[in-house]
Amino acid sequence: MSQPASTRYARALRTLRGQATSDGAGVRLTRVIGGPALPDLDPFLLLDEFGTDRPEDYLAGFPEHPHRGFETVTYMLDGRMRHRDNHGNEGLLTPGAVQWMTAGRGLVHSEMPEQEEGRMRGFQLWVNLPSKEKMAEPRYQEFPSENIPVVQPAEGVSVKVIAGMVGDARGPISQPATDPLYLDIALDAGSSWEYALPEGHSAFAYVFEGDAAIGDGEDTRELGTHEMAVLGGGDVFKASASGDARLILVAGRPLREPVARYGPFVMNTKQEIMQALVDFQEGRF
Known part of the structure; x- marks a missing residue:
């Protein structure tokens, strides 16, 4: 693709x-967004990467816990995770599957490994909701790997389209409020790819296998494994790799609203947080 x-x-x-x-009942993970270095990147509130071959690092899982006011996006790379909530919803996330959960006004759910050995790897992303949707009914968008399109837009490049569009391929996830882009990009050694980013979106790239160069010319920056770049200053994303590499490219429309945050509750004011605590304690989730 020439520019x-x-x-x-x-x-x-x-x-x-x-x-x-660590989070849940002691699951070991790496927090990329949501820590002191980068508390948030509007509309993104948190990005966790989990990945281990040690069952003791993940077996305890994430027992029942509440959410209100935002969305969680779980993308499984390896392993199997069973989720349940207090509204009767249940499902199994298998390798390559994606779950986009809109917590809305509130639910209590659990995410527990359905395996006792082997590799567990993936990402969880938290996406804020606008004030008008924070008290919406909870809902799920859940898709197995075979329902998520994979395209080869350039030689040596493979892109899994979770949300947004690449060419004529559209990802299955839809959220008009933030109009998200979520791509899993695999680059063969010596390949490169360019992609026009959605105008006005916050965007980041995170390398989780190999090394990749981001940008063009003197602005090129090499990212190592487990390194993230906050993107800006231009409207075309370019990634290239001298060896095999894999990364996610994520973008979303900023909400530019006040954020009041307390653990698993994300609202606009402290008063709304206090009400969320009361509602949870009194069983109204």
């Missing part, structure tokens, strides 16, 4: 590595 000479390539405005932490 005219006037093309403005997005560059890495800043780069960072996640911090090791």
